[in-house]
Amino acid sequence: MVYTGxxxxxxxxxxxxxxxxxxxxxxLPPAFASRHQELAARDATYAALFPKAGGRIxxxxxxxxxxxxxxxxxxxxxxxGWTDPSLAAEVNDYLLAAAAGxxxxxxxxxxxxxxxxxxxVQEAARCIDRGAAGVGELHADTQGFDITDASxxxxxxxxxxxxxxxxxxHASEPVGHQYPGKGATTPERLLQFAGNFPDNPxxxxxxxxxxxxxAAMPEVADALSNVWYDTAALPFLYQPTALAAAALTVGAxxxxxxxxxxxxxxxxxxxxxxxxxxxxxxxxxVLGDNAAALxxxxxxxxxxxxxxxxxxxxxxxxxxxxxxxxxxxNPRNRFWPAVxxxxxxxxxxxxxxxxxxxxxxxxxxxxxxxxxxxxxxxxAADYRRDAPLLRDKLLRHAPAIACFHGLTAYRAYLRxxxxxxxxxxxxxxxxxxxxxxxxxxxxxxxxxxxxxYSLDDLTRxxxxxxxxxxxxxx
Numbered sequence: 001m002v003y004t005g006x007x008x009x010x011x012x013x014x015x016x017x018x019x020x021x022x023x024x025x026x027x028l029p030p031a032f033a034s035r036h037q038e039l040a041a042r043d044a045t046y047a048a049l050f051p052k053a054g055g056r057i058x059x060x061x062x063x064x065x066x067x068x069x070x071x072x073x074x075x076x077x078x079x080x081g082w083t084d085p086s087l088a089a090e091v092n093d094y095l096l097a098a099a100a101g102x103x104x105x106x107x108x109x110x111x112x113x114x115x116x117x118x119x120x121v122q123e124a125a126r127c128i129d130r131g132a133a134g135v136g137e138l139h140a141d142t143q144g145f146d147i148t149d150a151s152x153x154x155x156x157x158x159x160x161x162x163x164x165x166x167x168x169x170h171a172s173e174p175v176g177h178q179y180p181g182k183g184a185t186t187p188e189r190l191l192q193f194a195g196n197f198p199d200n201p202x203x204x205x206x207x208x209x210x211x212x213x214x215a216a217m218p219e220v221a222d223a224l225s226n227v228w229y230d231t232a233a234l235p236f237l238y239q240p241t242a243l244a245a246a247a248l249t250v251g252a253x254x255x256x257x258x259x260x261x262x263x264x265x266x267x268x269x270x271x272x273x274x275x276x277x278x279x280x281x282x283x284x285x286v287l288g289d290n291a292a293a294l295x296x297x298x299x300x301x302x303x304x305x306x307x308x309x310x311x312x313x314x315x316x317x318x319x320x321x322x323x324x325x326x327x328x329x330n331p332r333n334r335f336w337p338a339v340x341x342x343x344x345x346x347x348x349x350x351x352x353x354x355x356x357x358x359x360x361x362x363x364x365x366x367x368x369x370x371x372x373x374x375x376x377x378x379x380a381a382d383y384r385r386d387a388p389l390l391r392d393k394l395l396r397h398a399p400a401i402a403c404f405h406g407l408t409a410y411r412a413y414l415r416x417x418x419x420x421x422x423x424x425x426x427x428x429x430x431x432x433x434x435x436x437x438x439x440x441x442x443x444x445x446x447x448x449x450x451x452x453y454s455l456d457d458l459t460r461x462x463x464x465x466x467x468x469x470x471x472x473x474x
Contacts, residue, residue, distance in 0.1 A: 018284040018323060019298075021291035022067070022266055024137070024168065024205060024232040024258030025075040029094045030059045043084040045142040049181045058262040060098035064105060070266035073288070076258075076295070078109040081139025081170065085119060088112060092123070096130050107295060109134040109168060114156050115145040121155045128163055133295055135160060136168025137205060141183030148189050150196040157197045164385065166201040166294055168230070169193070171209035177237055187211040195223045199381045201294060203228045203256065206237060212246035212254075224250065225379040228294060230258035231286070235272045243276040243286075252282035253377030256290050281320075285373040289319035293371045298322050302365040303354060304397050309361035309469055310344075311399040311438075313390070315375050315409040315445070316368040316382070326351035327364050332448035334455050335405075341455075342462035365393060367409050374449075375408070387416035395436040400472060402438040403465060406445030429464060439472075441465055 032039065036053040039046045049055070058066075060077070067075055077098060079091035092110040099108035110127035112120040112135060124135055135156065140147040147153065147169070160167055174186045187209050194202055204211060208229045215221045229246065246255060259269045273286055292298045300317040314327070321329040328335035329351040340348040345360045354364055368378055368386040390413065394402050404410040407426055414420040414433075431440035443461050444453040453461075 019073045019288040019292055020071065020270070021257065021288045021295075021297075022072050022075045022259050022261060022269075023203070023256045023291045024230050025063060025077050025261040026058070026080060026137075026263075027060050027063050027077045027095065027098065028057050028079065028091060033057050039087070043082055043087050044144070045081050045083055045139055045181070046087070048142045049080060051180055056262045060094075060102070060106065063261065064102060066261070066266060067105060070270065072266050072270075074105055074107060074297075075261070076107045076109055076133070076291070078136050078168065079111040081113065081137055081143045082111050083113060083143055085113075085116060085123070089123060092127050092132070096127060096132060099131055107133045109136045111136065111138075112156065113143045113145065114138065114152050115143060117155065121159050124156060124159055128159075128165065132165075134166045134168065136166075136203070137170050138167065139170040139181065139183065140185045140189075141170075141172070142181060147185060148192045148196070153193065153196065157200050161197070161200050164201075164296075166203050166228075168203045168205060171204045171206045171211070173206070173209045173237065179233075179236070185209065187214060191220065191223060194227050198223075198226050199384060200226060201228070201381065202226055203230055203294070205230050205232045205258070205260075207231065207234060207242065207246060207255075212250045213242075215249040221250070226381045228254050228256050228290065230256045231269060231273065232258040232260035233263060235264065235268060240272055240276040243273065244278060247276075247278055247282060247286075251374070251376055252278060252285050253290055253373045255286045256294070257287045281373055285319060289323070289371070289373060290377075292322075293319065296370070299369045299371050300325075300327060300364075300366070301355075302363070302393065303327075303358055304363045304365060304393060305358055306397050308358070308363045308397065308399040310401045310403055310465070311363040311365060311394065311397070313402060313404045313409060313413075314364075314366045315406060315412070316366050316378060317371040319371045319373045321351075322371040324351065327354045328446065330448065333446055334448070334458050335446040337455055338446060338458035338462050341459040342466055344462050344466045363397075363399065365390065367404075367412050375447075383412050383416040387413055391417040391435065394438055398437050400439065401441050401465070401469065402435050403441045403443060405443055406447075406450070407442060408445070410440070410442045428461065430468065439468075441468065 077095055082088035088111050095108040099106045110132040112123045114120050145152050172183045172185045190211055259266055336350045367390055368382045370382055414423050428442050446458050
């Protein structure tokens with residue numbers, strides 16, 4: 001790690017370039033190029049997507065060369081929504097082998113058909129056990145299942161929810177450009193599907209068939225809190241202004257760079273995204289940060305050990321901090337200056353000192369471990385998944401003081417870990433409720449977005465925390 005600059009006696013990490021991840025690539029075994037007639041006769045999806053011999057097909061080696069040429073760090077590779085189980089298994093095995101042989105560049109998703117029932121769950125579980133990071137692309141029209149039928153979808157979605165893995169769904173625009181395999185999985189059907197499975201991370205391909213544009217309706221936005229949208233084939237479908245409009249309605253934290261490779265090459269879609277005039281941090285989020293978070297490729301580690309004096313608990317890591325590799329790494333965040341001015345650690349400290357503060361009796365964790373560019377990128381499913389895990393960590397490590405950064409973080413913990421939906425008025429400072437043997441303290445959120453509190457205000461609160469620690473003779 002290279003460091004530049006200083007913040008109150010310590011160093012600030014230089015931010016690495018954002019990782020670029022193509023979330024939607026299709027690769028097939030090399031022999032498929034010479035098997036067109038056989039494959040078209042066996043599989044309805046193949047026949048729909050490749051009506052003629054000689055269609056665009058790429059294998060893993062070709063994908064890797066194209067990633068290198070375009071400067072793409074990683075690709076999520078998948079097959080298609082197959083209808084033939086043996087063909088699906090053949091392609092899944094190829095994808096898993098490609099990911100195992102190039103684990104730093106390729107992430108594999110497996111393909112099944114929910115209409116297979118138990119067989120779909122068994123094949124998905126087999127692939128996940130061998131390293132698949134999700135399921136997709138599902139194609140309801142060619143695979144012949146009703147995506148709005150919860151009884152058909154539930155077994156597969158239950159497996160993915162238990163494994164905490166996403167599913168990619170082909171989406172169709174109700175109007176506009178026609179293309180092979182477009183289908184009729186349109187926004188109203190996708191909205192119903194997402195509502196049926198609010199705890200599953202769902203990625204809708206092709207910008208969800210335009211579903212983000214309806215998210216300006218509050219009731220639609222509420223139903224889509226577990227949904228992301230990829231940019232696969234977008235240059236064929238929309239002007240770049242559509243991407244900017246989607247960023248306004250669903251947030252840039254919900255949009256994921258994808259090409260539909262080999263249909264489109266990586267540079268074309270990267271340039272398309274850059275031409276949408278998003279803010280630089282939004283562009284970074286779309287090109288890689290969002291995908292890395294969804295795939296759990298990167299987050300901040302917990303710095304915990306038994307019987308610490310204080311565990312500092314954030315809402316969730318920022319994408320900036322994850323890329324820097326340290327808690328509260330954004331130079332605009334007031335955490336480290338306030339902690340240093342309050343002498344909480346007994347010396348001036350900065351981001352590079354986060355792990356070392358364990359020796360001072362201070363640890364770090366979060367309510368939710370999935371990083372986002374902004375806290376608004378979190379979903380109810382994130383809280384339901386991670387808040388109970390935080391409770392387990394605190395009960396197991398039993399710090400003297402569990403200290404939440406912000407009332408939002410503490411209320412989220414109470415609701416999703418302790419089941420307290422209406423805790424009544426909560427003020428900053430010492431709390432009446434405990435977590436096991438741990439006392440609870442709530443500080444203002446030091447984020448630069450929280451302009452209500454100045455650096456002096458924050459410093460006073462960290463001094464109050466330090467004074468309580470001294471009172472307890474820790």
